[in-house]
Amino acid sequence: AISGQAVVASARGQGETRTGRVGPAVPTSRLEFAVTEIRRHKAGVALTGVIVIVALVGGAYGFYLLLGRNEAKPAAAFQAMKITRLTNDGTARIAAISPDGKYVAYVLRTAGREALRVRQVATSSDLQVVPTAEVIFIGLTFSPDGDYLYYVMLQETGASVSLLESDATGTLYQVPVLGGGSRRLLTGVDSAVTFSPDGRRLTFVRADPDRGETALMLANADGSGEQRLAARAPPDVYLSKGRFGSGPAWSPDGKVISCGVGRFARQQVVAVSADDGSEKPLGSGSWQGVGRLSWLPDGSGIVMMAMDQKFSSQLWQLSYPVGEVRRITNDLNSYTGVSLNADASSLVTVQTDATTQHLWVVAPGDDSGSANKIVSRRGSGDGPSWTPDGRIVYVAIGDDRLNLWVANQDGTEQKQLTAFTNPANVRPSVSPDGRHIVFVSDRAGPRNIWRVDIDGSNPVRLTSGEIDTWPTCSPDGRWVVYASRASGKHSIWKVPIDGGDPVQLTTNNSDMTAPSVSLDGKLVAYTNRDARAGSPVRVVVVPFDGGDPFKTFNLPPTANFDVPVRWTPDGRSLAYVDTRDDVSNVCSQLLEGGVPKWITDFKSDQIFTFDWSRDGKQLALWRGTVTRNVVLISDLR
Structure with missing residues (x-):
């Protein structure tokens, strides 16, 4: 038997073309292997939507290790991993998955206008929940019960994606997942929101150009009861919308809120106490950019999008509290954002093809x-x-x-x-x-x-x-x-x-x-x-x-x-x-x-x-x- 990493190296070196089935079963603990194989067969994904690309002895055990489970369960003899490309027109910007994994919300941008849509994963039924308009969406989050979608939107004349790097500030709305009227909850919101484990509170980043600082804010789920938890002055501020679409993530035990901090080309992740706002860094790594964060359900780490010092925007795992970094994807494409469902069995991200x-x-x-x-x-x-x-x-x-x-x-x-x-x-x-x-x-x-x-x-x-x-x-x-x-x-x-x-x-x-x-x-x-x-x-x-x-x-x-x-x-x-x-x-x-x-x-x-x-x-x-x-x-x- 050989490691998953060795399989990746062998396949790359031989330049093989595969149909999605692996030959001899090999033990692996690296999601990187599976995702790399997926990327090598992009054409097949586009044609069929779903490809079984890996069948390995001990596969489930390996994935449990990578996703941070403390107790790995016995694995079946073969494990299939499904990959589905949900959009094919090449205009997606951001996406999020519901806690039960049944729905995916995403934003399409065409000719300077954006629309918010929701797709049912099992049936591919797709509906528009927010009409197309000259706006910029900067964050999508499902409520913990999966009934509502919370989105943050920039509304400016002639809105362009350059607004993501500007002082323009967003407004938080709530809309039923299957459509209906949107309800405005909060103004002055500069990142996606994330919920406390009980769903009663939410947190977000607010930029204050006049003060020259950014703040990590708390509020009730209905937008009331605003409270400033912590603040940072330039140059190393809490990261918000920007190019990478960063924002906070609340831990499953409710004790800490993780968030990207830093300046252009020098960024890291910190853990902020939800009680007193004190913070500590997660690891010593420095990134060109830190994007959206998602906690693993057992609190053992974070899955995130980040650009490393070699300008590769990939998906990573950051362990908690040590801050050890492990790569999830490793290919020529780049990624924007990451969203996990409640049990971390599925994730969605926006993939930019290596053109x-x-x-x-x-x-x-x-x-x-x-x-x-x-x-x-x-x-x-x-x-x-x-x-x-x-x-x-x-x-x-x-x-x-x-x-x-x-x-x-x-x-x-x-x-x-x-x-x-x-x-x-x-x-x-x-x-x-x-x-x-x-x-x-x-x-x-x-x-x-x-x-x-x-x-x-x-x-x-x-x-x-x-x-x-x-x-x-x-x-x-x-x-x-x-x-x-x-x-x-x-x-x-x-x-x-x-x-x-x-x-x-x-x-x-x-x-x-x-x-x-x-x-x-x-x-x-x-x-x-x-x-x-x-x-x-x-x-x-x-x-x-x-x-x-x-x-x-x-x-x-x-x-x-x-x-x-x-x-x-x-x-x-x-x-x-x-x-x-x-x-x-x-x-x-x-x-x-x-x-x-x-x-x-x-x-x-x-x-x-x-x-x-x-x-x-x-x-x-x-x-x-x-x-x-x-x-x-x-x-x-």
Whole structure:
């Protein structure tokens, strides 16, 4: 007999194709083996919905160990594990399972609008319980008796997923599981709620931008009797909505509430006393991001979604009280959230398929059919940045690390420039003279701005802020302008490319994206959004030396806030990405106003980032699709 871990290694090495039945029975205690096998047969899952992928002697015993049972029961000779993909349109965002495992609630997002639906697992009956609207759902929780669904919703004009990273605050509602009128319970809710074991109380995270802190709150199940349990000041706050959709989880014995805490790229899980608010860390591990948490029914640990330091968003088990970490899933896909039923025999999560993105080169105004695909890579595309001689610097992943690469504009002579061993070396910008590349790196721990020679040698650290990102070189090559975030506040800075003291250009408490320097070097443009007022994406243009804004104007509601704006080659307009019905194109807007101009004419896929060539005759763009579906993993015991 061999271990489950060895079976995984053997199957990977041989590249076998299986139909779901394993040959000789082998003992294993790793759910990782089963889930990895599932991912290797994604196509079969999509066709049949349910696949029996593992039959093992002692399987139930192994799963009991992994899920933290203190007393493992004798296992049957063979154990089948069922995997069901509940959605297939690729637009799911979050999901939750009822305590009895009979229902799954989930949110679909299409064309900027979201709907809340409930599916009966046994019959696949599916109904919409909250109508489609321009809203963002940030948490789904079933009541302990399974009769009601509690959901938190952001309601802003032209709501986009960028609100998850903003100061926008949510409202808690209650709706019958099988549909009916929604009842508003609480405002100022910034995470999913979780219930006490007796179902009489609930807890959630509330952010207070005015005080600059987050609080762990308690309330009665009907929304009355609010009480502040504990509070944290920046930078290491209680995690709430955000990119990973974090939030608290109440332990089965009612004594502690687990919650993610930290800042961007440095997060962990703590256990907070439900009596006095005192807390202690669970383990010593640090994560890029911590998502939703779910306690195991015997209180021996937590199942959670988290992104590790290699940028892999997987499902993990964190033991209690020791904090020992064990991986549950281990594949090329990523996951958002996790929800367990009452006996931990089933869980649901949203799986994002490991798609391949492509780097394209196209002439502005040309038909999309003339675009050339030059580079393909797994995961999210990053860069690109043109060199003066017409090559393109971009980011690719290898050995779970992101490093800088370069290729000709026709895709030939692809070459790795850096081979750093730290996880992230991203967002490159080539200097105008072609001598240097500035980029973001966590080589020294925090994400700061670094510089290398054009061949990737001689790394030099230029900044040392809490989070420094999105560097861009000034046209004269003397300065690097970048965005910085400290204690939850955003600002634009510049630093000499040869090293020296940074100079602050702006102060802005609202969320903002990367700066872009005009071709004459006199202006800096960036986008921000005051989400609390429900404002659209706003372009702000400031003098290169700092000071009051020279110009501000709004972009259409379909503008993609997450993609930086770029000055057009004539210096009169700013180019941005506009996404409609999940199809992106590059548009431009004159500073003096007028109707936006379409620069590209793609009929499919999304644009994740882009850059102009030095002569202004071509665009390089990362394009692809993001597919997210709800996955039910059952019969884990």
